[in-house]
Amino acid sequence: MSDQCSGGCDHIHTHTKHAPIDNHTCHCSVCKNVTGQDTTHVVFYNHGDVVADNEAGMNRQPFNANNPDGPLELCTCGTCGAPIMLDDKQHRIRVIVPNLMGYGDQIGAASYHAFYDPATGTPKPSDGRPVYAALRPDFVWPQSS
Template sequence: MAAKYVGGCEHVKVSADAEPYDNHECHCNVCKDVTGQQSTHCAFFRYADVTVDHSDRMKRMPYNKDNPDGPLELCVCAECGSPLMVDDKQRRIRVEVPNLMGFDDANFPKVTYHAFWDETKGYPKPDDGLPVYDGLKPDFVWPEPA
């Protein structure tokens, strides 16, 4: 039986059967730098809910170039360079950006809020009816490490 969410590339498959732990539209500068998008649909999964079929074929690099020793790593395919996921060295979450990581974005639940927006971004505050926060939503709690 196929997993509910499947992405990756022809060399490395990434999948999850569980629903995202957190699902938001991110406006942070790190996501902007990494994705080239003004805002990014980020689906946080609990670490153990995401499986990778050939993790030995992944190349890891710091997610935040200004904090290279930080907890998040961008994982790309070592063969074709496709982005696969953002991995948490503390084993709390794995992040998927559906439209860039080989997933069907339409298959994901709609985002529930906007994160890391601030008025210095140079564009209007989102007005789609979703809550807008200057960080993760106030009741967000990091999951326990796997």
């Protein structure tokens, strides 16, 4: 996997400057509600490591409708509505969902499952990757930039 890859849409282009700091398959209800997917491949980068060429052209809305004052904003193209990235208002991370944000298979596969909750009735993943109730135990949130 290259440390640099690119995505976005025809109106807003993004690229990464370094390797991700986290790469997981998310099972949380917020990702399910926003993406419509049963699970979502989610990749965290340090905030300064995802660059957009037209941030002024993005619309921003809360990522979690149940927590509109939360730190994450879903950034979409103001022209075509395509999802571009999740931006952290605290400037710690930027998040890419490769299959929805124009990155395709440029980013390697997720290394673990996050936010799995057996109470949902969904069978526990059995693909050999670790499964956690939250982010991986050794994940440390970066400092605000």
